[in-house]
Amino acid sequence: MGVSRAVAALLIVSTSALTIAQTGGLTCSSDDGGYRYCRADTQNQVQLTRQISGSRCEQGYSWGYDPRGIWVDRGCRAQFVYGRGRSRGDDNTGAAIAGGILGALILGAAVAAAKDNENGGDRERTNYYNDGYxxxxxxxxxxxxxxxxxxxxxxxxxxxxxxxxxYTDGYNNNGRRPPR
Incomplete structure (x- = not known):
């Protein structure tokens, strides 16, 4: 039963890792040549995919980004993709590895807990020994x-x-410390 819970937890973690690696796209326009900020979870990954305006769209001059969005200025109007996975050839390897490691840790803990229960509950046994001591x-x-x-x-x-x-060890003060 504990192992099936671990498998469910692993699926949740894997899904979360993929969710973290989502991508998106938007069109951001500098109306009348003024500054405009378009909110998006860019994850510090943005790529201009298509310039729509006749005005120059150059990163750092008329467009840029931060983790919370993309800005345009000086008449730049363009389509952008953002987030991990699409831009700059990022293939989500880091997110997949992190999800796999976390999933393995959760699965290992669940298997250990299941074994603990099969063996009569080593933690419970230790607790009763300590109480007796x-x-x-x-x-x-x-x-x-x-x-x-x-x-x-x-x-x-x-x-x-x-x-x-x-109890016997504690009463006779055998010099052994009780397990913690």
């Missing part, structure tokens, strides 16, 4: 006799051995 230390520090049976009745039988081992 603390209770054993508490009883020993307060001069009480070994009350393991009283404490163990409060924990599931599935983890009784883990609790008992921790």
């Amino acid at each position: 603390r209770m054993g230390r508490q009883d020993a520090d307060n001069g009480r006799r070994n009350f393991y049976q009283w404490w163990s009745e409060r924990y599931p039988m599935k983890y009784e051995r883990d609790f008992a081992a921790g």
